[in-house]
Amino acid sequence: MDTLLIDGGRPLRGIVPISGAKNASLPILIGTIVAPGEHRLANVPDLVDTSSMLSLLGRIGCPSLVGDVTRIDTSRVAFCEAPYDLVRKMRASVLALGPLLARCGEAHVSLPGGCAIGVRPIDQHLKGLEALGCRFELEGGYVHGRVDKLRGTEFRFDCVTVTGTENVLMAAVIAEGTTVLENAAAEPEVEDLAAFLSGCGARIEGAGTSRIVVHGVPTLRPPPTAHRILPDRIEAGTYLVAGVITQGNVRCEGVRPSDLAPVLDVLRTAGAQIECGEDWVSAGADGRVRAVDVETAPHPGFPTDMQAQLMALLSLAKGSSRVKETIFENRFMHAAELGRLGAQIHIEGNLATVTGQPHLSGATVMATDLRASASLVLAGLAAGGRTEILRLYHLDRGYERLVEKLRAVGAEVVRGQEGRPKFAVNAAVA
Numbered sequence: 001m002d003t004l005l006i007d008g009g010r011p012l013r014g015i016v017p018i019s020g021a022k023n024a025s026l027p028i029l030i031g032t033i034v035a036p037g038e039h040r041l042a043n044v045p046d047l048v049d050t051s052s053m054l055s056l057l058g059r060i061g062c063p064s065l066v067g068d069v070t071r072i073d074t075s076r077v078a079f080c081e082a083p084y085d086l087v088r089k090m091r092a093s094v095l096a097l098g099p100l101l102a103r104c105g106e107a108h109v110s111l112p113g114g115c116a117i118g119v120r121p122i123d124q125h126l127k128g129l130e131a132l133g134c135r136f137e138l139e140g141g142y143v144h145g146r147v148d149k150l151r152g153t154e155f156r157f158d159c160v161t162v163t164g165t166e167n168v169l170m171a172a173v174i175a176e177g178t179t180v181l182e183n184a185a186a187e188p189e190v191e192d193l194a195a196f197l198s199g200c201g202a203r204i205e206g207a208g209t210s211r212i213v214v215h216g217v218p219t220l221r222p223p224p225t226a227h228r229i230l231p232d233r234i235e236a237g238t239y240l241v242a243g244v245i246t247q248g249n250v251r252c253e254g255v256r257p258s259d260l261a262p263v264l265d266v267l268r269t270a271g272a273q274i275e276c277g278e279d280w281v282s283a284g285a286d287g288r289v290r291a292v293d294v295e296t297a298p299h300p301g302f303p304t305d306m307q308a309q310l311m312a313l314l315s316l317a318k319g320s321s322r323v324k325e326t327i328f329e330n331r332f333m334h335a336a337e338l339g340r341l342g343a344q345i346h347i348e349g350n351l352a353t354v355t356g357q358p359h360l361s362g363a364t365v366m367a368t369d370l371r372a373s374a375s376l377v378l379a380g381l382a383a384g385g386r387t388e389i390l391r392l393y394h395l396d397r398g399y400e401r402l403v404e405k406l407r408a409v410g411a412e413v414v415r416g417q418e419g420r421p422k423f424a425v426n427a428a429v430a
């Protein structure tokens with residue numbers, strides 16, 4: 001199995017081009033089925049997760065062609081199922097529920113189950129779709145959904161859910177009448193999905209806020225010009241932390257700085273040097289940052305998807321930081337692995353106390369999920385000596401051309417093979 005080998009301790013300097021957002025691409029890719037025809041999408045990142053979503057589209061009868069512009073033909077939908085083998089690889093396959101019900105009046109989606117970061121139920125997806133007139137049965141590990149006619153409704157989510165909001169939105173756009181969604185997720189990725197659907201002829205107001213109003217239309221069609229996926233704010237945030245943690249300076253290009261505001265605020269408070277232009281942001285530091293207290297929250301709060309990366313940075317800060325995770329109940333799995341590099345992190349419930357250390361030192365570590373892996377990469381880049389990260393496949397799900405992008409800013413990083421010896425005998429000694 002592939003691993004990542006990092007020789008750390010080098011300041012990273014230079015430019016990183018930011019890819020399209022994974023979490024905007026996934027709902028938009030499957031959302032194409034709500035508007036029958038030939039779609040073109042620009043800036044879809046080449047990731048394992050986007051390939052999985054294209055496989056799901058293929059399984060339901062919608063072929064695609066990947067390129068600078070990804071083409072998907074949703075003229076015909078032959079099957080209305082998201083099977084277990086795809087859902088278990090990628091939880092976001094549950095995003096097929098709303099679009100399949102909207103397009104076919106029927107959907108059979110394998111239940112995703114929990115994952116490394118928590119239980120992750122889908123009750124809010126189902127309640128929201130039920131409010132639009134869908135009926136569900138749970139049987140054989142599947143959610144079986146049916147609807148005769150989608151009807152506009154008023155629905156309030158009990159908790160803020162990103163994919164839940166997206167699922168309900170993708171059905172509401174072709175419901176009869178008006179739908180009002182309260183306590184909706186305001187994440188930029190939801191806004192991008194709404195922009196895509198609006199390009200297809202949907203009438204949506206308030207996307208990007210917690211109240212979304214949808215005036216249903218009878219049919220949608222592919223947008224006349226290719227929709228361009230918004231830049232990945234989490235990928236950008238990860239590279240910005242790389243600039244700061246290595247006491248270098250990294251400039252991320254092709255971003256929307258406003259989407260990064262909650263992350264930039266925290267980095268500034270920690271003493272990082274931040275500069276922003278219209279479509280770029282740079283971050284760096286001359287020495288160790290200061291400790292900060294942070295609490296994750298739905299957008300525009302500090303994103304849970306940056307919590308692990310920030311924790312890597314705070315492991316090297318001057319002073320003691322408190323990090324509270326309020327979105328997922330089990331998202332501190334990286335703390336123990338960071339500990340193998342010398343980080344001092346004490347976990348109590350959803351609160352982590354991070355006592356900053358002057359140095360970390362390389363070790364072999366194992367990643368449990370995508371962002372945990374990213375935090376280990378960041379810590380490895382700053383640590384003295386060699387770090388080996390096992391289970392590299394998590395990173396391939398969410399970071400396009402990671403090794404290439406890191407090497408371009410001066411990182412010593414290569415893909416390796418698990419179990420291969422790392423220490424050659426010095427020729428002079430042997």
Ligand code: EPU
Binds near residue numbers: 026161
């Ligand atoms: N929740 C419920 N019931 C539901 C839905 C959610 O109780 O029906 C709870 C969850 O268990 C969690 C909280 O609500 O405690 C928020 O979960 P949310 O539904 O917002 O998460 P998600 O939609 O499954 C998306 C991203 C995640 C990101 C979260 C939070 C995608 C494909 N995934 O997940 O991204 O962490 O929102 O912002 O958009 C990642 O990219 O690494 C990643 C995990």
